[in-house]
Amino acid sequence: MLSLGAxxxxxxxxxxTDRVDETVDAAKRNVIAGLVIGLLIAxxxxxxxxxxxxxxxxxxxxxxxxxxxxxxxxxxxxVVLAVVxxxxxxxxxxxxxxxxxxxxxxxxxAAAATVATRRPLAATGIAxxxxxxxxxxxxxxxxx
Numbered sequence: 001m002l003s004l005g006a007x008x009x010x011x012x013x014x015x016x017t018d019r020v021d022e023t024v025d026a027a028k029r030n031v032i033a034g035l036v037i038g039l040l041i042a043x044x045x046x047x048x049x050x051x052x053x054x055x056x057x058x059x060x061x062x063x064x065x066x067x068x069x070x071x072x073x074x075x076x077x078x079v080v081l082a083v084v085x086x087x088x089x090x091x092x093x094x095x096x097x098x099x100x101x102x103x104x105x106x107x108x109x110a111a112a113a114t115v116a117t118r119r120p121l122a123a124t125g126i127a128x129x130x131x132x133x134x135x136x137x138x139x140x141x142x143x144x
Contacts, residue, residue: 053066
């Protein structure tokens with residue numbers, strides 16, 4: 001007869017392996033569906049570009065139509081590049097701010113640890129005051 005601990009451990013392992021198997025199966029299905037959807041969207045996009053080229057070629061001629069399409073896609077690529085560059089710059093700035101805030105918190109904790117070893121009662125008062133001041137504010141407004 002198995003002990004209670006062994007039964008609980010066996011139950012836990014069975015549940016975990018079942019969850020892992022379910023997750024892996026779902027991930028496989030999602031990847032396959034994503035690839036099929038991506039292929040269909042890429043095909044539709046390619047056909048739309050060809051149709052646009054044919055339409056413009058009938059109206060303006062082949063060479064001007066292809067140059068205008070190439071110019072339009074180049075302009076679109078430059079717009080996307082500018083948006084990505086601005087977002088990357090903003091992310092770098094946010095990471096720098098977070099790093100500075102973490103450094104400030106680390107320095108504050110080191111100072112608090114130093115004070116706590118020398119004056120425990122004063123450190124407790126400071127910790128309570130800081131906890132009260134730095135606590136997340138409620139999103140409720142007083143006039144509601």
